[in-house]
Amino acid sequence: MSGGRTLTAPEPVSLLLVDDQPENLLALEATLAPLGQRLVTAxxxxxALRHLLTQDFAVILLDVVMPDMDGFETAQLIRERERSRGTPLIFLTGLSRGVHPELRGYAMGAVDYLLKPFEPAILRSKVSVFVELFRKTELVRRQAEALRDAQQREHARELLDAQRRMEAERFRSESHRNQQRWLEAVLAALPMPLALVEPQSGRTLLANKAAQGLAGGSLAYREARALHADARFRGADGRRLDDDALPLPRAARGEVFQAYPVEWELNGQRGSVLAYSERLPRMHGRPETMLLALMDVSALRATASHGWLPLPVTEHIATLEARGEDTEPLTRLIDVLRNLPGLATGRPAQEHGSGSSPTEDSGQANNPDAPSDEHRRARNG
Known part of the structure; x- marks a missing residue:
């Protein structure tokens, strides 16, 4: 034990001993047995080549003189194989063929060339060096494999995380698109003209069908206003409104307003709207947006300008008064409508005996830029 930890002996490595003489193999085994390694004989x-097909060796001790295939030929085949190309070779021989046979051995990739009889201690010392080198090489290889495996796992984890993020983003995008479709369907079903406007740019993000059909869409879209250059717009005082004074540009500038009156004329058609603008704050990942509502009060304006109200409105006011409820907001709205520059001619309601409605009569003015006497009288009550 050292420092409270138990030291375990390193795992034995394999040594390949090749000699055609049994007694030489026994001598090699006896010499190397004290090293405590795994000894494989051939x-x-x-x-020897068959052993190299199935396992790796720290060093090969190879006899030079052997029948059928000598040590040099065996070494050449060992070096030709990818798996055993780097395995250290120690040649052992009792004979000397040629002038310098060791040179041939070194040329075949041998790390040493020993003549028999050899000194056992020296052989064990040389083999021990290659055993430690093999262990360190294996350790480095295993560490490299572990690092490569860890990197692969990390890469796979990053890919999985990226895939999950992409799936989550796709789900959010799909959810956003579904919400957008739902919002469009809701706004399209509403009878009141509504539009969502991007601040500063004045770009219309969404407008329902009611807003698209009102005044040719020129109150809800900049593009539609550019297409209808002949459209005319007036304010509460009967004067023409510049483009910058229209509800859409005002909303784009971030203005918040209530019941902003606008009279419009386009292609012989006329109408009245009360415009409302409200700021929708930044929320749920969406930027600040302006909500523009355009209440079409053409029919009600024409009715109110004649001094009479539809029976349902009259009954509703009477019901509220009977209950003791406040009718001021409704009557104030009616007063506002009566004081707007009217589309109606100002004739009393009973003059419509021919069956034409006040709205129909209100479209008979020929010059919207110069209100008639009847128009002035209607505006003055």
Missing amino acids: RSGRE
């Missing part, structure tokens, strides 16, 4: 070059 009595020919071909047998």
Whole structure:
């Protein structure tokens, strides 16, 4: 034990001993046994090559002189194989063929060339060096594999996280599109003309069908206003409104207003609206947006300008008064409508005996830029 930890012995490595003489193999085994490593023997070059197919060795001790395939031929085949190309070779021989046989051995990639009989201690020392080198090489290889595996796992985790983020973003986008479709369907079903306007730019983000059909859409879209250059707009005082004074540009500038009166004329048609603007604050990931509502009061304005009210409105006011409820907001709205520059001619209601409605009569003025005497009388009550 050291520092409270138990030291475990390193795992034995394999050593390949190749010699055609059994007694030489026994001598090698006896010499290297004290190292405590795994000793694998082969009595020919071909047998040694078969061992190299299935396992790796820290070092190969190879006899030079062998029948059928000598040590040099065996070494050449060992070097030709990718798996065993870097395995250290130590040649062992008792004979010397040629002038310098060790040179041939080194040329075949040998790390040493020993003559028999060899000194056991020296051989063990040389082999021990290659055992430690093999262990360190294996450690580095395993660490590299572990690092590569960790990197692959990290890469796979990053890919999975990216995929999850993409799925979440796709889900949010789809949810946003569904909400947008739902909002469009809701706004399209509403009878009141409504539009969502982008501040500063004045771009209309969404307008329902009622807003698109009102005054040719020129009150809800900049583009429609550009298409209808002949459209005329008047304010509460009967004077023409510049484009900058129309509800859409005012809303784009961030103005908030209530019951802003606008009279319009386009292609012989006329109408009256009360415009409302409200700021929708930034929320749920959406930027600040302006809500523009355009209440079409053409028919009610024409009716109020004649001094009479439809029976349902009269009954409603009477009901509220009977209940003791406040009728001032409704009567104030009626007064506002009566005081607007009218589309009606100002004739009393009973003059419509021919069956034409006040709204129909209100479209008979030929010059909207110069209100008639009847128009002035209607505006003055």
